[in-house]
Amino acid sequence: MSSHKSEEFLSKVTSKVKSKEAHNMIKKELTHHLQELSQSYIRRGLSKEDAEEKAIQEMGNPFTIGEKLNPLHKPKMDWVLIVLFVLFAGISFLPLVDGIPEFSLSGTYFMWRQAIWYTLAVLVMIGFLFFDYQKLKNGWMYFYAGGLLIHLYLHIFGIMVNGAKKWVSLAGLTIDGTMISLFFFFLAWAGILNKMNELNSCKKQGLLFVLFWTPILLYTMVPSFMVSMIYLFCVLGMFAFARIHKKLAINLVVTNIVAGITFMIMIIMTSSQSSWFTRLSAFINPTADPNGTGYLYMAVRKVLSEAGWFGNGLNNDLNFQSLPEAHTDFAFPFLVYSLGWAFGIFLCLTLLIFISRISKNAFKTKDLYGRLLVIGGATLFAVPTTWNILMGLGVVPIMGVSLPFISYGGSGIVFYAAVLGLILNVYRRKDLVESTIADEIKS
Numbered sequence: 001m002s003s004h005k006s007e008e009f010l011s012k013v014t015s016k017v018k019s020k021e022a023h024n025m026i027k028k029e030l031t032h033h034l035q036e037l038s039q040s041y042i043r044r045g046l047s048k049e050d051a052e053e054k055a056i057q058e059m060g061n062p063f064t065i066g067e068k069l070n071p072l073h074k075p076k077m078d079w080v081l082i083v084l085f086v087l088f089a090g091i092s093f094l095p096l097v098d099g100i101p102e103f104s105l106s107g108t109y110f111m112w113r114q115a116i117w118y119t120l121a122v123l124v125m126i127g128f129l130f131f132d133y134q135k136l137k138n139g140w141m142y143f144y145a146g147g148l149l150i151h152l153y154l155h156i157f158g159i160m161v162n163g164a165k166k167w168v169s170l171a172g173l174t175i176d177g178t179m180i181s182l183f184f185f186f187l188a189w190a191g192i193l194n195k196m197n198e199l200n201s202c203k204k205q206g207l208l209f210v211l212f213w214t215p216i217l218l219y220t221m222v223p224s225f226m227v228s229m230i231y232l233f234c235v236l237g238m239f240a241f242a243r244i245h246k247k248l249a250i251n252l253v254v255t256n257i258v259a260g261i262t263f264m265i266m267i268i269m270t271s272s273q274s275s276w277f278t279r280l281s282a283f284i285n286p287t288a289d290p291n292g293t294g295y296l297y298m299a300v301r302k303v304l305s306e307a308g309w310f311g312n313g314l315n316n317d318l319n320f321q322s323l324p325e326a327h328t329d330f331a332f333p334f335l336v337y338s339l340g341w342a343f344g345i346f347l348c349l350t351l352l353i354f355i356s357r358i359s360k361n362a363f364k365t366k367d368l369y370g371r372l373l374v375i376g377g378a379t380l381f382a383v384p385t386t387w388n389i390l391m392g393l394g395v396v397p398i399m400g401v402s403l404p405f406i407s408y409g410g411s412g413i414v415f416y417a418a419v420l421g422l423i424l425n426v427y428r429r430k431d432l433v434e435s436t437i438a439d440e441i442k443s
Contacts, residue, residue, distance in 0.1 A: 005052075005053070005056065006031070006034065006052070006056070009030075009034075009056050009059070009062050010026075010027045010030055010031070010062075012062035012063055012066065013026065013027075013030060013062045013063075013065050013066040013069070014026055014027065014066060015063075015066060016063055016065075016066025016067045016069070016070055017066055017069055017070045017073055017074075018070060018074060019070075019073055019074045019075060019432060021075075021132075021429070021432045022069075022073035022074070022431070022432045025073070025432065025433065025434050026069060026073060028434070030059070030065075033059070034052070034055050034056065034059065037051075037054075037055035037058055037059070038051045038052045038054075038055040039051075041054050041055060073431050073432060074431065074432075075428045075429065075432065076427060076428055076430065076431065077424070077427075077428060078357070078361065078424055078427045078428075080357055081354065081357055081358065081361075081420065081423070081424060081427075082424070084350065084353070084354045084357075085125075085405065085420060087350065088350075088354075088404075088405035088406055089118050089405060091335070091347070091406050092114060092118075092331075092405060092406045092407070092408065092413075093111055093114060094314060094335060094338070094339070095326060095327040095331050095334050095335065095338075095408065096110040096111050096114060096327060096408060097111075097314045097315070098314060098315050098316075110327070110408065113410075114408060116410075117409075117410035117413045117414065118413060120410070120414055121413045121414050121416075121417035122417065124414055124417045124418050124421065125417040125418065125420055125421035125424070126421065127421065128418050128421025128422050128424075128425060129421045129424050129425050129428065130425075131425070132429070133369075133370060133373065133422060133425045133426060133429065134367070134369060134370070134433065136187055136190075136191070137190075137191055137194060137369045138191065139187075139191065140187070140188045140189070140190070140191025140192050141188075143184045143185070143187040143188040143191070144184070144185065144188035144211065146181075146184040147181040147182075147184035147185045147188065147215065148181075148214075148218075150177050150180055150181040150184065151177075151181055151218045151222075153168065153177065154166060154168065154177045154178075154222065155221075158177060159174065162400070163223070164222050164223060164224055164400070165222060166178045166222045166224055173410065175410070175411050176409075176411035176412070176415075178219060178222060178224045178227045179227070179411045179412060179415040180411075180415070181215070181218075182227055182230065182231055182234075182380075182415070183415055183418060183419070185215050185231060186231075186234055186376050186377075186380065186419070188211075189234070189235050189238060189376070190238060190369060190372045190373050190376055191369070192208070192211070193238050193239060193242040193244075193372055194242070194368055194369040194372060196208075196242050196244045196248070197243075197244060197245050197248065199248075200245065200248050205248075205251060205252065205255070208252065209252075209255060209256065209259070212235065212256065213256075213259065213263075215228070215231055216228045216231065216232060216263075219231065224400075225399065226384070226387070226399045226400060226401045229383065229387075230379075230380060230383045230384060233379050233382075233383045234376050234379045234380055234383070235376075236379075237375050237376060237378070237379035238372045238375050238376045238379075239252075240375075241362070241371065241372065241375050242368075242372060243368065243437065281293070282294045282296075282297060282397075282398075283297060283396075283397040283398065286298055296324070296398050297394055297398065299322060299323055299324075300323070300330070300333050300392060300393075300394050300398075301394055302322075303322065303323050303333050303334075303336075303337045304333055304336060304337070304392075304393070304394075306337065307336045307337045307340055307341055307344075308340055308341070309340045309341050309342050310339070310340035310342060310343075311336070311337060311338045311339040311340035311341075311343065312337060312338060313338060314338050314339070316337070316338055323337075327407070327408040328402055328407045328408050328409055329388070329391075329398075329400060329401060329402060329407065330392060331388075331402075331403050331406050331407045331408070332344070332347070332388060332389050332392035332393075332403055332406075333392040333393075335347065336392075347406075348389060351385050351389075354381070355378060355381050355382045355385065358374060358377060358378040358381065358423055359374075359375070359378045361374055361423065361426070361427045362374035362375045362378065364427065364430050365426055365427070365429075365430040365433065366430075366433070366434075366435035366436070366437050367426075367430075367433040367434070367435065367436050367437075368436045368437050369436070370426035370429070370430070370433065371426075371437070373422050373423070373426055374422075374423050374426050374427075377419045377420070377422060377423045378423075380416075380419050381404050381416065381419070384401045384402065384403070384404055385403060385404055387399065387401050388401050388402065388403040388407075389403070404416045
């Protein structure tokens with residue numbers, strides 16, 4: 001069999017596969033099978049040309065093969081995640097119905113702004129959905145540098161609100177710079193961990209140490225402890241599934257655990273009067289200062305105790321003084337107070353389904369880089385969601401953290417839309433990419 005016959009056979013197969021993105025992968029797979037069959041016939045005594053021709057004959061009708069492969073190699077859309085996204089978008093308008101008393105503006109004003117942000121978010125999500133995510137794989141250095149430049153900009157030009165210099169003004173919009181940098185660091189670490197086994201020298205391990213801890217120090221300087229915690233868990237989540245050689249993984253884990261303990265001791269010893277330490281004290285004993293640092297904890301308890309199973313309605317007597325930031329950080333207790341514990345339980349279960357769905361999707365792709373993106377994305381949703389809800393229930397200390405897709409605010413909505421777009425992208429292309437996970441290749 002000549003190479004021309006082989007190419008002709010493969011062309012006939014791929015002519016029945018609508019997704020052009022899958023053609024190269026299908027050709028490689030079929031070529032591999034043809035070579036195996038050809039070698040088996042050569043071992044039986046056939047000549048090379050006869051063996052190759054026999055192999056093609058045994059493969060069968062190329063058009064029939066193509067028709068069978070077509071439904072298996074086409075872009076997939078996770079409609080469950082999209083429906084949940086739409087549901088969360090709808091819920092996000094509920095805390096805005098009666099306006100935000102803090103600003104003395106009508107609910108219509110904020111609902112329009114939320115609608116604008118969601119329009120932009122949908123465009124961002126679509127942009128990240130319909131392109132080859134693998135093109136991001138080798139750009140980790142640029143993404144990491146981008147994250148550092150954002151922090152440099154914040155340090156020089158950042159706008160300070162509530163003691164945190166993390167806001168930037170662009171074209172009349174105030175945007176959370178730490179969320180943008182978090183997205184860049186997320187992309188950077190997915191790329192780094194994808195090729196982690198190549199970074200096994202002592203010098204490169206030292207570089208990894210610096211790369212890992214630098215963002216945490218930068219977020220601490222802002223300060224934005226919550227974002228640093230989200231970053232930490234995001235990287236750790238991807239690290240756990242990065243298929244790193246055992247010896248290298250142990251070295252990195254031990255080194256960073258020691259560094260982490262040292263870092264926390266230094267923070268505790270040098271920052272006993274800091275805001276986070278004060279909040280921790282208020283969390284442990286809110287009644288010690290019920291009109292000061294413990295007020296929010298007492299307010300949340302009171303709001304939840306008056307919620308009932310079916311709530312007090314959206315147009316209720318709850319005001320800004322009773323529960324500050326009811327449209328952002330405390331959207332969950334507001335919704336429970338307004339719509340009841342029945343709705344609160346429903347919302348928790350829906351968020352759990354959303355995050356578990358993303359987590360399961362991570363293992364439906366055989367591409368390691370894509371898997372890391374989805375695992376990291378799942379963590380970016382899971383950490384703030386869990387903390388916000390537990391914070392709203394008074395189980396963990398109060399911090400500035402929004403509930404993804406539900407809290408009011410453009411920066412968070414656009415950030416999570418971009419992450420969801422990447423997650424949907426990986427799922428969409430799961431049957432169009434070659435396997436890069438060693439044990440699954442062997443199996």
